[in-house]
Amino acid sequence: MAYNIAIIGGGPGGYVAAIRAAQLGAKVAVVEKADLGGTCLNWGCIPTKALVAGTETLHMVKKSEEFGISADNPTVNFAAMMERKNQVVQRLVKGINYLFKKNKIVLYEGIGMLASVNRIEVMKNDGTAEKIEAENIIIATGSEPALITSLGYDGDRVITSNEALSLTEIPRSLLIIGGGVIGCEFACIFAELGCDITIVDVMPAILPGIEEEASKLMQSLFKRRKIKVITSAKIAEVRKDSGSVTAVLDSGEELAAEKVLISIGRTFNTEGLGLRELGIEQGPKNEITVNSRMQTNIPNIYAIGDITNKIQLAHVASAQGITAVENIMGRQKEMNYDVVPNCIFTAPEIAGVGITSRQAREQGINISSGKFPFMALGKAQASGKTDGFVKILADVKTDRILGVHIVGPHATDLIAEAALAVRLGATSEQLAETIHAHPTLAEAMMEAAEAVHGKSIHT
Template sequence: MTTDRFDLAILGGGPAGYVAAIRAAQLGLKVACIDENQRFGGTCLRVGCIPSKALLESSHLYQEAQQHFGDHGIETGDVRLNLARMMQRKDKIVDTLTGGIDMLFKKNNVQGIRGRGKLIDGQTIEVTGDEPQTVRADKILLAMGSRPAPLPNIEQDGQWIGDSTTALSYEEVPERLVVIGGGYIGLELGSVWNRLGSEVIVLEAMDRILMGVDGELAALAHRTFKRQGLKIHTGTFVQSARRDGDRCVVAIKDGDEIRCDRVLLSTGRVPATDKIGLSAAGIQTDRRGFLEVNADYQTNVPSVYAIGDCIGGAMLAHKAMEEGVACVERIAGIHGHVNYDVIPAIVYTHPEIAMVGRTEEQLKEAGVAYRKGICPYGANGRARTLGEAEGRVKILADEKTDRVLGVHIIGARAGDLIAEAAAAMEFGASSEDIARTCHAHPTLAEVVHEAALSVDKRAIHTV
């Protein structure tokens, strides 16, 4: 077994880990990045964000060709689904991007190590795999990410009853799919299979879907998804799910059993911090398994740092990436920065939902006085030409200072539009700043502009 010495060893090659590795190498550190998978990129790139967005785009185009191309004067005839080809496209995108990380590591002199890493102490990682080795480093950065949360009595088999990874690779379209959980992952993947022909039933234990999303937008989304064919049941507690012959059976508290072809469990994620030797290194976690860190991302062991999903907060790839950069910059003596009040989030359904800052519910609970500006997509010329007149932008601004406190969008390309709002909030902009910024015409960005004007009750194109 070989032993190598580094300035920094990173355990985990997902968005947090590989970005931190590249930035640390740019700062002159000798860096190793260890991951147990054959491809770097973590859950997001391999079995999460990227493959799911590929399927969302393909399934959306399939549905558009079936239902809406005729509105544009495009006659397609019989539109048929080639699911295998759709999956091949998804896999090719993943292969291309994961291969790109290897190239970036090579360019930046990052040592990529494939194998399962386990802490021996605060400066040593034992790696098992095809080429066992011991990695010693002055500092260790933990970036193991998270995994789907299990539920009691849900008998997952990785095929008929599974999680989001399973739902990315069905070999055929299920006739009936039950989704347990009404969060963004369940609704995104439920939308994919609904578009491809499944009867999709979403079971959510809470009294609404999309917890954490602004309540008004969540209600609009609920109505839209129902019109699209998703059967959504809130206030519904799932007691168990099991395989019964050639079908799956989902038992509901105070309700009838549901028989279906597949079950997708989508009830959040938990930190992947077990089985990596935390106790051997003396590293503490909270009761849920999240690593506890200080402002510099140090754990209670000074030589060990942690970032990303495994320290909690918003479990988002871009948040993890920002933490990776900030952490290694602080290690190198530079003031790294993450503004946790301005982390955008996006739900890639159709229409998309995007948000940054605080919701109306949060502002009311905190007793913050605010003003609100709204612009519907239907008032926007570009939205009409795209055939995307459904949706709205809502801007929340402080009543006294006019500083933007939150922006919430439901509509076409909301995920792209939210970037302007995040940039504005990062620089402490007021709604007046956005309103006085010239926006090109005709663009969807004008919906944001009009919402900013609406805060001061001087919108031009809305009644």
């Protein structure tokens, strides 16, 4: 065979798998139709975080008087902000290309499909076709924003996250359909830029998958920031008028905005791959069925990332990619989804790992909890970032930490300690007895662990 491993898709699952395979001595090829890095790097995680960094800076400039600094009437150069976002993305894409050359990974620029269990046909971007032979194949084609034509999607006035990252002007008003992670992150970005934001969601609360207290707090903080949230509501109709788009709710209420952002899910990129022709098993949503080793029902064909419909996060895709490669290369490795940190880059940030209080109730687990507010923390006060809390859920019988949930400054960084604690089976007492540096935000983790047993010093 020409290659030991050929991978269709160069996103955070595919490119990480390729590099690990090369490190283990495999001859590797990757087929990618666009830029390396996939949705995460080009249209998701990284560009949105670049915009978040810009709006966080703007927020701090606006409140600079609190710190004794005068910065009157700050203005936003949106074009420059978007250009910086593009530069960040381009640098990281170049970095992956460098790593491919360093590890002697062959890149085919085009669209790949399975011709047989050992062959990929590539329709290259230059119009030519080529066949790749490989002992093993990994499918890592990812997902796309759901294009809901019934909601008026046109890529101009009714858009998805992809078009939102290519806007040339800040909309005066934005109606966001869907109060999940993507919708709430964009709400925070554009609200800080002065855009009038309304979120509509069919669920009873925004961010339904996170800890209940965290969801309630974020809804309250959104109200304080004048982000309007309408829950338990469906969109019955979308009308496009001369100067605005109007969404009609099932209640009859009408909401007008300059643009509408649809963020109600993603669809799997599994069409046109030749899956049915080869008999590769798929689930009810057209996801590819895999075992814990990331194998499909055809032993030498693996699938990773969003198309497996496990947990649609970049770091999960990367972990799945490494798992698939190490199994191909003769090592025994299985995916475990019990300890996956979930990070939401709203303002303030949200992060969680392990089970939620709702899941504990559903599973009949008796838990004790400890919560510590950032308001009571010296570093948070000094930084002027006091919204939020750390909440720890521990098993009543064993004191083992089962879940940690954070709303607040640098929550997405702080969750790493919690993930390690949950993975290693640490107890809340062990975490509380671990000396944490002062003054730091991480002290909130220690205090929350102490609070599980009513021993928090500063509350």
